[in-house]
Structures are given as structure tokens and as C-alpha cells.
Amino acid sequence: MATCVPRKSARLEAQDEDGELEGTGGKAERDRTFWFQDGTIVVLAGNIEFKVYAGPLIEHSPVFQDMFSLPQAGADVSTADRVRPTVHLSDSPCDLRYLFELMMPSKTLRPFGSPVVNHDKLAAWIRMGHKYQIDVLVQEPLDRLRAHFPNNFDTYVASLKRQYKQKYSIGVVNLARLTDARDLLPVALMSCCQIQSGLTQGFQRIDGTWEQLSPGDLELCFNAKERLIQTRVQFANRLLGSGAAPECHSKEVCTRFMQAYLQRLTSGVIPGLRTPTPLSPWGSNINAIWRLCETCRKALTDDSNNYQREIFARLPTIMGVDVEGWGEA
Template sequence: MKRDEEFWSDDGTVILVARDVEFRVYSGVLAIHSPVFRELFSNEHPSRTVSINGKDDVPCPVVTVTDSPEDLRHILRVYMPRSHASIFSAREPSFAVVSASVRLGKKYKMNPLYEQSLDFLKHYYPSELDRWTDLRAWAPDGWPINRAIGVINLARLSGELSLLPVAVMSCTRLSDIARGFTREDGSQETLAPDDLDVCFKAKTELRKASMRVLFDTLAPTAAPECKAPATCSDVIRAALLGLHSRLDDLLDNDPFFPYTTYVKIEDGKFGVCDACLAMLEDRCWRGRQKLWDRLPEVLRINVPGWGEAESAE
């Protein structure tokens, strides 16, 4: 056994043992925030004599937990910070911090920590299209994209299935998805076989669906109000035929990119009249929204309630 360098307080009232690391901390603080810890500390445990405030031979309970030292350390940093905190410094947590907060927050019923961590994930793996298009990033700042594997696992653990569509969509961009990634404690984070199968199949289905939206958007027909339908139709047709030069981008980009990502625009103009431009924008928006509402179906996953609010609106 070795003492943790960060969390070993000479006046701590409990020794927590996680694998081969001992943490001497304050049982009362943890008991306030966790009914599970409170009950755990009320039980009988082996004790060790320690010194507290100059008194020797004070019995200190030794409580063994099944968590990794790395995960436990993240939780202790929340409730027993070792440095001065500032409300003016925004902190972007790592995946390891968020993952530990969700898993241990659920296990020990630390509800505020658990809920705040899920809210963080919901911000970056949203259930609304406009929030996703505002992000324009596949992961939170500083997170490798393969952490979406862990987000899928956290979604399954927590039951927050609304996290799944964007997380699965992110995983379709991974070339070594089966390998997973190495966690802080050296263990490997991988997908369950069923979720791995979902991600493999989702890549093709998502590409097909997004290409269909793009082709429908660029269907070479003019708007009913168009004053030069032949000219505008030819411009749209040329844009459609020109997609072959952007094939790699079409297959690898965000499936919810607008059509303007792939067509040639000169001097900020597409080359069609205002009526046809409005028609194209409407087609693009409606097509992407419809695909977003169908995203769980396209990915072949079950997400109750997905798209209902957007469809009603």
C-alpha cells in the first residue's frame, strides 16, 4: 500500500483504500454529500491507530472501495479541493473527470455532481439540430474524438439515451473504433459488441441518408415564383453535377453540413434568383431537420422522445 500524495491529511478521520492506494480524508464531508458513503461509514470496519491533533493511538476506520485511485481522486478534488477555487476561471473538464463524475456520482448518489456532469455531456452531444450546428465540433475542447466511445458507455450506464445519436455519429469517423482507448488507470475503454455493430452499420446508413438530403436539395427545378426558370435550373443542375469533385468531402464531413459547403459560390452569390435561393435554403433546412428527427432510426438505435419537440414546433 502507498499513501496518496494529494489526499493524505494528518487529521483525516477515515482511510479509503482504492486498489493499492490509501487516501486519508474527512468522513464527515463525504457523508454530507453522499448517503451511500454515510451508510458505509456507519458500518463496522477494520481500524488503524493514528495521531490526530497531538493525540496518539486514535482509531481510524479503514474502508476499502472498488473504485480506481484515479476515479476516486477526481471525486475528492470536487469535495475537498486542494487549491484555491475561483468563480472567474471557467474550467473545461477532461473526459476522465466527467466519466468519473458520472460513474461515481451515480454509484454514491452524489446527485448534483452526477447531474452537472450529464448536463455537460448533453451540451456537447445534444438532441437538437440547431445546438449541434452551433457547436461545429466533434468533441469538447481537449477531448480526442474517440472519447465518444466512452460517452456511449456513459449513456448506457446513466440511461440518458439522448446522448447516443451524436456519440454514435462521432464514432463513425473513427478508423480504429474496435480498439477503443486507454483510460487513466491503464484499462481499456471499448464498446459493447452490440454498440460496436451499431457504429459499423451506422457509417454507411448515415452517408446514404445525408447524400439523399443533398441531392434532394439540389434537385434542378426552379421555384414557382422564378422569373427565369431555365437559367436557375441550369445553375442548380451544374452545382449538382459538380458534386463529383467533392466526393471525399461528401463522405467524410459532418452529414449536417449545408449544401453551400459543397457548391461553388462566387462573390457570395450562388447564381440563382432570390426566389430560387430561398427555395434551396428551405429544402436544405427541411431536409437536414427531417434527417435529424430520423437520426436514431438511421443509426438503428432506440431513443425514446427523440425529435418530438422539434417536430411539434
Template structure:
């Protein structure tokens, strides 16, 4: 996880970041007239309460506990000291909306990946447990470490709003913030797009491009072939296995499995590694063969899931689960 960093109270004319001139400063909608501290991210300023920051962030609490030299009038905004942050104004807005207005923190309502990313980045950086915990709950719900939890969700997005490129955004966030337990399933989902799309990126609704970070792109491209081989020996091993000993129509059942094999994997194989059992697969098999195939399919899916982290060069699930135990989520 990220190392907390101290924001700085800067003086004009000395070490103030060259992010904005006085004439270009934008006043955020988060501006409490009785506030006693001003935060500045880029050219956007926010006027809030020092006590609110201290109560929610150990980093700010520690900073405010250190005596500061007096500031001249030119260093103040409406009589308040200005703390310059190196974070994006968008991220700061989302976090302050949560702290000041309780926005984005109703667990029953999905939020955008942008909100989740802001909560993780600033939550870890400034040790704001309330927003960090909220973000991790949502991420861990959508990207579980147990196959059973994924099946219980039925693959629905219910805590984070779905958007184009979201799997890429999640994978990049997880890598950036060292949330490795999120990566196996996130990278698995990234494998579902063509390799040229993986390299070029996915256009979001706002016309920006979601593109895998180089380390994630290499992991996905390197794993693509391995995943196809893995699914043939795990989830879909029943397609090339013998039927049931109780089968009286061996040739018909073999033909049925071969038909599924041709439809699913020729001329180009499909990434269907975690596909649940489909009733139509039983149409050309006897009841005994279908039951045996379904059992092998369930066992194979679990085996595929168990081997998923190593496919992307990550620690095994047991090691990755420790991350979630430590975060108490």
C-alpha cells in the first residue's frame, strides 16, 4: 500500500507549487464560509474544517499538531492557511464530498470506478479509513477471492457502476495501489478482449481511453495462450474425456461432445473458462454422460479458479487472501 505523505502549507513566493496563478484559481462548491482551512489541488480550492480533517485522517491530524510559523496576509485565503495537495482536484472533490456531505458512501447504491479510485488513492495516502474501507468493500465485492462468492453474485455489478473499460481501470488501480487480491479476476476479464484492443485500449463514454498499464498489458498478453490451454484441461476437460460407464449410446454422446467442442473452440477458441453449466450441452448426451460431464465441469471450474493467480504471475489465493484479512474487510 502507498506510504502516507504529508501535505504542505506553502507560502507564496517561496516553495508554493507552480500549479496555478491567483487569477486562475477556481473555488470549489465545497466551500464553507465558516471553514478554517483551505485545501488546494491543482487550481481548485476547497474551504473546510481543520477538525473534520483531523478526525478522519491521521496524516492531517499529525500535521495540524505541529506548530506552524505565522503566515502573512498574502499567504492566506479569507484568513485561512492554504494547504497544497499534489492530488487531482477530482479525487479531492470525491473524498471531501464523502466527508462533508456523506456522498458516495451508501453501500446499497453503486458508485463509479472514479469514486472508488479516489477513495483508495487518498484513503491510503492520508490514512482516511472511512473512505478507504468503503472503497475496499466495493472492490472486494466485485472482485472476490472465492469462486463461490462470484457465483453468488451472478456476475452482476452491484457495488460499482459498470462502464466501458472498467476492467482495465480496476486492474490498473489494483496494481497502482498494491491491491493484489483484486488482480487475478480483473486481469482474467481483460483477457476477454482481442489482443489488438488490449494494446490500443478501450474508449470510454467520455471519449478518453482506458489502457492497461504496461505491467498489466504484459501479464494479459503473456497469459492469453496459457488460459486457453488451462481451460481445456480444467473447465472443459469433459469434452475430451470418456463418457459414463452407464452409457448405452457411446457414439452418440461422443458426437454430442465433439459438436460442442467444434462450436466453442473452432475455428477460434472462446474464453469461457468460468462459464457455468449450460443445459443445452445436455441435448446430445444421455442422462448419465450429462451428469458426469456436469460434475467434471464444476470440478474443472474450481481448478481453473485455483490456478488463476499463477497464470498472471501472482501469489496463490491463500497468500492473496491475507490482504483482505489485514484490511478487516
């Protein structure tokens, strides 16, 4: 597959039968996958050209419909039968490939495929769908992202079992801003705060460009990181500082071991307390408290879940964003 290249401005030209682009001074590199001999339109992105069918694009996108209705520059009556329209797009060739995977050669959108889709493809669908007004190409991928960056605590707990590379949280924040999907922001921004290195640099997309947070969202992360740490410390003190459960039959022993474990956490003997992760599971910590009775262990597990549910409800405030309907099922 051809290498992705820098973007160019959008314009409409004509191409002769030999593949020579009029006005460009040379040939572009044909894409190996999306070059149909009977294609009706040539799309050029960077120096990669695709020969595809205009019908599916026109069918699903009013933007493409308007674009392809423009007159062809360079075509006249004498050459009309051998000239194909060529549209120059500013998109990444990689993004276009992901779009064409769904739309070519059928006029009907194909299913989105496997439940597990890589971030590059989801992001490309959303960017292409937003730009070219293909609503289904925005909404279904956004719903898939909501399974990893939800606005509901129970869904969030379930999402911890599914891995989503943390660096891609930067891209999710940008996609949420692009589409005004604000419900994605609290969890995505919190995940950005937990990136140990490279937050300001961002990550490199498959097309070679860099995905970075805006200055405003970087500032949100810098300000929220300390609040997340404070929330985690407060959570630990609240959970372990209250002592044994009321139903405990060895309250003095259990209380003593809870306090000893809390002291080791706050002193740093047990690492990981002062991190921006107030919603990380506490099961391993609870199990690590030596000689704790089963009654207190169960009470701590229940309290941990309830306290973190409260934290989740306050997450937009902690992260500095407003989200209508946050926490609703």
C-alpha cells in the first residue's frame, strides 16, 4: 500500500486516458486497492490517486454531491469523451482508504465489521463523516468510543476490562471537540492526565501527522491532574480511615490493620497513592491488607464501589468541563 503523504488543497481538474493530470506537470501514484478500471471519478490526495465510483459518494454525502456537480476544469467538447473528472482533496490518503473500505464499490454502506476496530480507523471514519456530512459514519464510531469513554459509572467499570491504548485518549478528546460529543470528554481527559510521558507531544498517526491536544485542553489536563491526585488521596483516607465494619467481630484487629496499610500508602512505602487515578480498581489493595476479616473485606469492597461512583458523578467538575446529563444511564 502506498505511503501516506502531506495534504494539498481541494480543486477539480481533468485527467486524460494515460493518467496524466492536466496542470500538475506529472503523474501521481495510483493506489493499489482503490483503482477500479471502470471507476467514474479520480480522487487525488497528496500524490496518491484513487479511481473510484462517484455514485456511492454522491448517495451518502451532500458535500460530494455538490463537489461533483462542479464543471470540470480543462474539459472541452472535443475531449469530453476521453476526460475523467479529478477531484483534489486535502484529506490524508489513509483516511480516504478507510472511507472507501466502507463505500466501494457498493452504493450501500457496508457493516462496520468486527466489534474491535483500531483507533486509526474509527478516527478516520469520524473525521470523514463529519467533513462530508455522512451522519452514520460519525454516530456509530462515536458509540463505539463511548464503550471505552462512557458517561455512566457501571459502563466505565465494564470498560476497564477492554484495553484502549492510553495515548489515543488525545485523539478521542479532539474527536469529541470536533463533533461536540462532550460526554466523551471527562473520561478521555482523565485518561490524558494519566499519560506518563508524551502528553504535550501527542502521538503520530498512521499517515505520519501528529495528533496533539489543543492548548486549552492541555491546560485543562495540567489543572485537573492535581485535583485527581487529591481525590485519590481523599478516597483512600475515607475508605480506610473509618475503621472496621459495624458487623465486624474483631474490630480492634481489623481497624489496626487498615490504619497500618493506610499509613504505608500515605508514606509511600506502598507506591501508587499519589497518582491521578481515583477510579482505578481497589480490589488488589483490599486483598493486600493482612488478616482482615471477610466482613470488613466485603464492606471495603462495597464502600470502594460507592465512593468511586460518587467520584465519577463529579468527574466533569474535576476535569473542568460541563456535560449535560452526565452519569445518567
